[in-house]
Amino acid sequence: MSAVRVRPARPAEAPILAEMANDLNDHVGVRGRPFTPERVLTGGFGPQAAFTPLVAELDGAVVGYAFYAVGYNTDHAARAMWLHDIFVTPAARGRGVGNALMAAVAAETLRAGCVSLEWGVHKANTGALAFYRRLGAGGGEAMILGVDGERLRALATGARENLPSEA
Numbered sequence: 001m002s003a004v005r006v007r008p009a010r011p012a013e014a015p016i017l018a019e020m021a022n023d024l025n026d027h028v029g030v031r032g033r034p035f036t037p038e039r040v041l042t043g044g045f046g047p048q049a050a051f052t053p054l055v056a057e058l059d060g061a062v063v064g065y066a067f068y069a070v071g072y073n074t075d076h077a078a079r080a081m082w083l084h085d086i087f088v089t090p091a092a093r094g095r096g097v098g099n100a101l102m103a104a105v106a107a108e109t110l111r112a113g114c115v116s117l118e119w120g121v122h123k124a125n126t127g128a129l130a131f132y133r134r135l136g137a138g139g140g141e142a143m144i145l146g147v148d149g150e151r152l153r154a155l156a157t158g159a160r161e162n163l164p165s166e167a
């Protein structure tokens with residue numbers, strides 16, 4: 001029987017984390033493969049870290065990861081955990097690694113005193129949706145929207161009338 005182990009990632013694993021994070025972006029249609037080992041080190045390690053990285057090992061080999069960070073749930077007026085990413089390499093899927101990663105993040109959510117664990121998912125990502133439903137996840141009515149690049153600067157400077165509408 002295969003042994004799954006989830007543990008905090010090490011800085012030396014920044015290259016494999018960057019590769020898997022870019023593969024997840026590819027999987028959901030985000031272009032550009034923006035992760036580099038340096039970005040993982042800056043984002044996930046040290047006193048200014050924006051997220052905490054976990055890795056999952058299957059029989060001693062790293063086959064998955066999760067990134068999470070403490071946020072806030074205004075419905076409950078309490079701290080909430082935000083799951084940024086979860087990914088298992090294709091060959092290792094269907095063997096309980098995703099479940100083990102989610103269980104580890106949920107345990108950390110409780111340890112950190114958070115009232116909920118939340119995440120976003122692309123509507124077209126039907127495999128992930130099925131996985132999340134198996135975990136008992138609810139919701140799905142809310143959408144996550146955002147601005148970046150030129151639109152973010154326009155919003156900040158009041159120049160957004162000059163931008164073409166996205167829809």
Ligand SMILES: CC(C)(COP(=O)(O)OP(=O)(O)OC[C@H]1O[C@@H](n2cnc3c(N)ncnc32)[C@H](O)[C@@H]1OP(=O)(O)O)[C@@H](O)C(=O)NCCC(=O)NCCS
Binds near residue numbers: 086088097099125134
């Ligand atoms: C989603 C993902 C993390 C699941 O990881 P995994 O290791 O394959 O999941 P597990 O083997 O632990 O499966 C857990 C449960 O979900 C179910 N499940 C997992 N993937 C599924 C799929 N594509 N369709 C239907 N059910 C699925 C399993 O049958 C299992 O059910 P059970 O607990 O009742 O036996 C993995 O498929 C993945 O990395 N996908 C690509 C990246 C991605 O979409 N990430 C989410 C971004 S929002």
